[in-house]
Amino acid sequence: MTTGAHTTRFGKYELQERLGAGGMAVVHRARYTVAEGVSRSVVIKRVRDPYAxxxxxxxxxxxxxxxxMGxxxxxIVQVFDFGQEAGEYFLAMEWVDGQxxxxVLKRLKLKGMAHLPAPLAVQLMADVCKGLHHAHTRRDEQGxxxxxxxxxxxxxxxxxxxxxxxxxxxxxxxxxxWAGRQETDAGVVRGKFLYLSPEQTRAEALxxxxxxxxxxxxxxxxxxxxxxxxxxxxxxxxxxARGDVTPPQAYVPDLDxxxxxxxxxALALRREDRFTSAEDFQRALAEWLAYRAPLFPASTLRHLMGWLFEEELKLAGQPPRIPESFLRQVAVWTGEGGAAETDEPERASAVHRAHARAFPEEHVPGALVGGGPAADMGAGVPGWVWAAVIAAAVVFFVGRAVMPDLSEPGSRKLQVVSVPPGAEVRWDGKQVGMTPTVLNVxxxxxxxxxxxxxVGYQAWATTVSQAAVPERVQVTLERLPPPPPPPEPVVDARVKDKESPPEGAPRRRSMAIARGESREASDWMAGAPDAGAAYTLGQELLxxxxxxxxGEKFWKCLELKETAAECHLGLGRVGVLTDRxxxxxxxxxxxxxxxxxxVAATEARKYLHAKTAR
Structure with missing residues (x-):
């Protein structure tokens, strides 16, 4: 959001800070001057070699x-200019002041929320569907x-x-x-395969x-x-490709x-069984909102963005105004609101349960039972038939999530649920998932x-005997009190005096530590350059x-390279600086x-020893 002092001329645009770079484009924030004293912020995407x-x-x-441009x-982000400048092809697009x-999802987890509340998620995706439908129905000049x-x-x-x-x-x-050569297609799939449709995995016409x-x-x-x-x-x-998807209730039993x-x-394997259009999907979501969350404030997303990115907005001189009513709702979502969210520990999600009492009585959207605006596939079929089918499907999917797997003799299902949800589950020291989850024992x-x-809660552990595996383990995690600011255990007093920044400058870690880490990190960074790039950027931000x-960059690093020790160290330091x-x-x-x-191991031991001694 901040504008760097240095700018580079690019045709009629002034390139400012670099926002990011992908496989085929470099993205900059830029300024376009319409007339003297009249300018606007834009985004410039410059096509990289070898594509250019x-x-x-x-x-x-x-x-x-x-x-x-049409x-x-x-x-939809508006594209208002494209062309070639100094041998480079570019797009000029609308600047969206946000994230x-x-x-947003990564920041939610850092703030203690595993996912969005259902009405907020539905409201957001209904807007996405509106944009998709506009694009899908565009026509050329001949109609x-x-x-x-x-x-x-x-x-x-x-x-x-x-x-x-x-x-x-x-x-x-x-x-x-996607329209390029085969090797281009392969490059596009890499990293986005989690979001492909079945027909995309089979390289069919879309x-x-x-x-x-x-x-x-x-x-x-x-x-x-x-x-x-x-x-x-x-x-x-x-x-x-074969339609083997996990139902959402397996992760969030409280989901409506x-x-x-x-x-x-929407996730049906055969496209004939999905919503016939993005507009149909949007209508079904709007109908769900109307019946299940009619009083949900439209301003909630704005307040959520202010709460999540308060630090960035303050630095930009735009401190958000977050009402107390929203902060009280956040306390419920994050499990800080008292007994209301812990009275049913077997239920997986306080975020979704927080809205259950405000919803009207049970309603199945018309998109699923026939008669609604999105019920094309149900034309000619009585509504009670579709209701029965959907009810059976719900029972089947939820049953799969909670019933023992009779097809695996010699093992038992162990359902692990926590409040709040989204806790990391470790089995004999190895990460095996996030709550809620089901383990085969x-x-x-x-x-x-x-x-x-x-993060922010006391770690919990128990011993499970294979001779007596319980059906369910349900845990209400205890939130840790904010600790006082810890001492700087890693810097010798003499080193600290030499390296202390002037008053008002950002806090910086010892350069001696950074030099010690660089040699140790070089090996894994050479084998995992994307993780290394995330680590390096995290260090700069820290x-x-x-x-x-x-912290977001260190999390990204660990997603790509779980054994990247320096990224775990970075998260440790983020925890110290943010009192987590x-x-x-x-x-x-x-x-x-x-x-x-x-040297960094000494830092880690001193911190852990100081905490244990208290």
Whole structure:
């Protein structure tokens, strides 16, 4: 959000700070001066080599840029210029003062929320569907349908402004990527395979219903904090291709069954069984909101963005105004609201349960029972038939999540649930998932250690005997009190005097420590450059005093390289700087497991010893 002092001229634009870089484009914030004293912020995407040298790709890029300029909708980022400057092809787009949805989800978890409340998730995705429908129904000058398909609906391509506006981006770029050569397609799939539709995994021709499916995947993630299919690329694509998706109730038993059914319909394997259009999906979501959360404030998304990114907004001179009523609601969502959210520990999600009492009586959207505006596939079928089918489906999916697996002799199901949900589950020290989850435990005489860890909460552990496996373990985690600011245990007094920044400058870690870490980190960074880039950026943010943003980069690093010791160390330091003792302990402990010697190991031991001694 801040504007750097240095700018570079790029045609009629002044390039300011670099916002990011992907496989095919570099993105900058820029300023366009319309007249003297009149200017506006824009985003410039510059196409990178070797794409800019490929004539076929350039032609497709230009065709798609023209199409993107024809899209004009409040839920789509406006593309208003494209062309070539100094041998580089570029797009000029609307600047959205906010954050990508992917960063919103990461910040939620850092703030103690595993996922969005259902009404908020539905409201957000209804806006995405409005933008998709506008694109899907565009026609050329002769009135012929363009058949435009986004092909990459994912949290990275949904922007949420600080005012609560939701905008879909990257129409032209996504289409150009998929229309290129085979090696280009392979590059696009990498990293986005979790959001592919079944027909994309089979390289079939796509229509609007492919975007309906991927919108359903994003809604699933907003509601559960998980994805319907997870794992390595090969197994994920195979499961998507055959329709083997996890129902959302398996992760969030408290999810309203009618909403779960809407998600399941969007994720149907056969496109004929999905919503016939993004508009139908949007209508079904709007109907659910009208019946199940009629009093949900439309301003909630704006307040959520202010709460999540308060630090960034204050630095930009735009401190958010967050009403007390919203903060009270946040306390309920994060499990700080007293007995109301802990009176049913067997239920998985206080976030969804918080709204249950305000909802009207049970209602199944017309999109699922026939007669509603989105009920095309139910035409001619009595409503009670569809109601019975949906009820049976809900029973089947929920049953799969909670009943013992009779097809696996010699093992038992152990359901693990926590309040708040989203705790890391460890089995004999190895991470096996997040709550709520179901574990397969072999019968026998051995015993195992079950642990639950959640940032800001006391770690919990128990011993599970294979001879007597319980059906369910349900735990209400205890929130840790904010510790006093810890001492700086890692810097010798003489070193500290030499390296202390002037008063008012950001807090910086000892350069001696940074030098000691760089040699140890070089090996894994060479084998995992993407994780290394995230780690390096996290270090820079931490040195500049942007602890929360640094934490997001360290989490990203660990998603790509779980054994990256320095990223665990970074999270430990973020925990210290933000008074999150649980995060600091876990980060330092995990670092010591991987790097038991060295200057940083001494830092970790001193912190852990100081906490144990209190």
């Amino acid at each position: 040298q490929d004539p076929a790709f350039v032609q497709m890029f230009l065709n798609e840029a023209r199409i993107s 899209l004009s909708h409040g839920n 990508p949805l992917s960063k 012929r349908p363009l058949g435009l398909v986004h092909r990459d609906v994912s949290p990275d391509n949904v922007l949420v402004s600080y005012e609560g506006e939701v905008k879909l981006t990257d129409f032209g770029i996504a289409k150009a990527q 229509d609007a219903r492919s975007d309906v499916y991927t919108a359903g995947v994003v809604l699933f993630e907003l509601l559960t904090g998980r994805r319907p299919v997870e794992g390595d690329q090969g197994s994920v694509m195979e499961r998507i 069954p009618s909403l779960g059914a809407l998600v399941s319909r 072999a019968t026998g005489e051995d015993s195992h250690q079950l642990e639950l860890r959640f 040195a500049s005093g942007s602890a929360l943003q640094a 003792d649980s995060m600091a302990r876990e980060g330092y402990q995990r670092y010591l497991e991987l790097r038991p010697r060295g």
